[in-house]
Amino acid sequence: MTTTDRDLEALSALMDGELQDLELRRTLGRVSEDADLRARWQRLQRVSETLQSKRVSAPAIDVSLSVMQSLEDKPNLSRNPIWSAAIAASVTIAVVMGGQQLLSSSTSVTSTPLISDIGGGVVPVMGAQPIQASLGAKSIPVTTRPAQDSAMPEDVAAMYERLARDRYRRLNPRHAQAAALSHPAPYISYVRAPNASMASESEQD
Amino acid sequence: MRRWLASQNKTNPLVLYRPNLLALLAVLIVPGSGFAQSPSQTCDLDNPAKQLLNKMLQAPYALAFEGTVLYERAQGRQFLTVTWPHASGTGVLRRMNAEADPTAEPWPAPIDSPRRICDVIQVYIPTLDSGPVVAGRQTQRLTLRPRDTLRLAHRIDVDAETGMALAMATAGPEGQMLERYEYAAIDYAETAPDSGTLSPAPAAYLPGRSVVPGYFLVSQDADNAVFVVSDGLATASIFVEPLPAGAPLGEGAIIEGATLTYTRGTAAARTAESDARSADRGLLISVLGEVPLVTARLLADAVRPPAGSR
Numbered sequence: 094m095t096t097t098d099r100d101l102e103a104l105s106a107l108m109d110g111e112l113q114d115l116e117l118r119r120t121l122g123r124v125s126e127d128a129d130l131r132a133r134w135q136r137l138q139r140v141s142e143t144l145q146s147k148r149v150s151a152p153a154i155d156v157s158l159s160v161m162q163s164l165e166d167k168p169n170l171s172r173n174p175i176w177s178a179a180i181a182a183s184v185t186i187a188v189v190m191g192g193q194q195l196l197s198s199s200t201s202v203t204s205t206p207l208i209s210d211i212g213g214g215v216v217p218v219m220g221a222q223p224i225q226a227s228l229g230a231k232s233i234p235v236t237t238r239p240a241q242d243s244a245m246p247e248d249v250a251a252m253y254e255r256l257a258r259d260r261y262r263r264l265n266p267r268h269a270q271a272a273a274l275s276h277p278a279p280y281i282s283y284v285r286a287p288n289a290s291m292a293s294e295s296e297q298d
Numbered sequence: 299m300r301r302w303l304a305s306q307n308k309t310n311p312l313v314l315y316r317p318n319l320l321a322l323l324a325v326l327i328v329p330g331s332g333f334a335q336s337p338s339q340t341c342d343l344d345n346p347a348k349q350l351l352n353k354m355l356q357a358p359y360a361l362a363f364e365g366t367v368l369y370e371r372a373q374g375r376q377f378l379t380v381t382w383p384h385a386s387g388t389g390v391l392r393r394m395n396a397e398a399d400p401t402a403e404p405w406p407a408p409i410d411s412p413r414r415i416c417d418v419i420q421v422y423i424p425t426l427d428s429g430p431v432v433a434g435r436q437t438q439r440l441t442l443r444p445r446d447t448l449r450l451a452h453r454i455d456v457d458a459e460t461g462m463a464l465a466m467a468t469a470g471p472e473g474q475m476l477e478r479y480e481y482a483a484i485d486y487a488e489t490a491p492d493s494g495t496l497s498p499a500p501a502a503y504l505p506g507r508s509v510v511p512g513y514f515l516v517s518q519d520a521d522n523a524v525f526v527v528s529d530g531l532a533t534a535s536i537f538v539e540p541l542p543a544g545a546p547l548g549e550g551a552i553i554e555g556a557t558l559t560y561t562r563g564t565a566a567a568r569t570a571e572s573d574a575r576s577a578d579r580g581l582l583i584s585v586l587g588e589v590p591l592v593t594a595r596l597l598a599d600a601v602r603p604p605a606g607s608r
Contacts, residue, residue, distance in 0.1 A: 253550025
């Protein structure tokens with residue numbers, strides 16, 4: 094899906110706080126599903142901050158060379174989707190995690206008005222309950238951009254679903270440790286972990 | 299029920315760094331960071347719902363208990379016994395479903411901070427109603443409605459006397475129940491836990507930079523490429539690793555109970571010096587959390603290849 098002039102106009106109006114409810118929904122939906130539009134919003138936000146002499150968000154630090162060095166230094170161990178954490182660490186320490194400047198520059202959450210509910214489609218997820226993708230997100234799994242000479246899109250979608258399922262099994266114990274700290278019943282986070290003893294087996298029944 | 303907040307906290311980029319760059323980057327990060335409040339800062343709890351929510355969040359430090367719990371989600375149900383705190387200094391959980399002698403599994407003390415309630419009520423609207431009797435205890439029903447579409451809704455039956463969360467259901471964006479738990483029985487001890495005996499000690503609550511509106515970075519493990527964000531109630535963990543060589547770019551997700559797992563393969567940086575093999579090596583971003591899909595996607599967006607990427 095490509096960014097249209099209408100999207101850009103809506104984004105500009107959104108930045109100016111001039112969007113009406115329905116158009117706001119549509120624009121937020123478009124932003125949710127269009128990476129280019131999200132990136133443009135972030136750029137506009139930075140420009141807006143600069144023009145208003147506000148604090149400019151910390152710029153991303155170009156560590157491209159470090160990333161590539163990390164990638165090139167490491168052997169390609171396997172095509173298996175499960176890798177060693179050591180390799181992951183060597184690469185990911187050099188990525189940039191940016192704040193989501195998706196909304197206008199107001200600083201107070203509580204002082205802002207609320208608008209009405211935002212709808213969205215129900216997303217079928219294989220092997221699980223449906224969820225609704227907020228902001229108009231359409232479906233998962235979905236292929237965003239297949240690599241050159243890659244498999245068919247449906248194969249890609251299936252691969253990423255397998256990856257998601259694998260990561261759920263493998264990473265949820267670690268996530269549980271973090272989630273427990275904020276949950277009103279901390280043990281629930283551990284019970285969710287699928288690899289714990291017989292509970293997991295019973296859930297497969 | 300769900301509402302979108304017209305504007306949110308302004309957020310700032312965050313740089314994940316090599317350990318040996320820590321000193322340098324700390325200078326760049328801290329001055330512009332989003333540490334919006336001090337850990338001790340409090341907020342106005344101006345209605346009974348907020349006050350009960352605060353009491354509920356503080357309950358683990360005021361109550362010692364043993365109980366039996368039913369946990370349910372679409373994939374099945376489990377029966378648990380829980381003890382807080384155990385002599386070991388942690389909580390202890392036993393899964394009673396299938397084992398004659400279930401293993402004792404420890405669980406830690408939750409965070410204890412006056413700041414937390416302030417973060418929670420910034421992104422959820424608490425309302426109060428009369429609740430059912432749960433495990434023989436009269437409850438008040440606390441409903442936490444998200445102010446935006448970036449988090450899930452919760453319905454919590456809170457012990458009217460103690461503030462203990464005796465039952466809780468988490469709903470998806472469409473209102474469908476994703477998971478729930480409920481105490482079948484609970485016995486409170488006469489004395490409160492001795493916080494000095496808890497081991498490990500309660501984790502500090504020092505929310506850092508806002509990554510997605512309402513979600514703050516609460517921990518990062520750069521060595522293992524794990525980053526955790528929270529809005530004070532919901533938590534999401536972000537894991538980053540190399541994309542398999544030759545793997546196409548794409549995304550996928552599954553949901554188990556309230557936990558969404560989202561994976562995305564994204565392109566990595568490409569430089570003039572890189573060869574064809576390395577240029578194909580992207581990043582695989584996995585987001586696990588009790589969050590809607592849109593939040594997971596935004597969190598994955600927040601992990602970006604450095605400048606110069608494709």
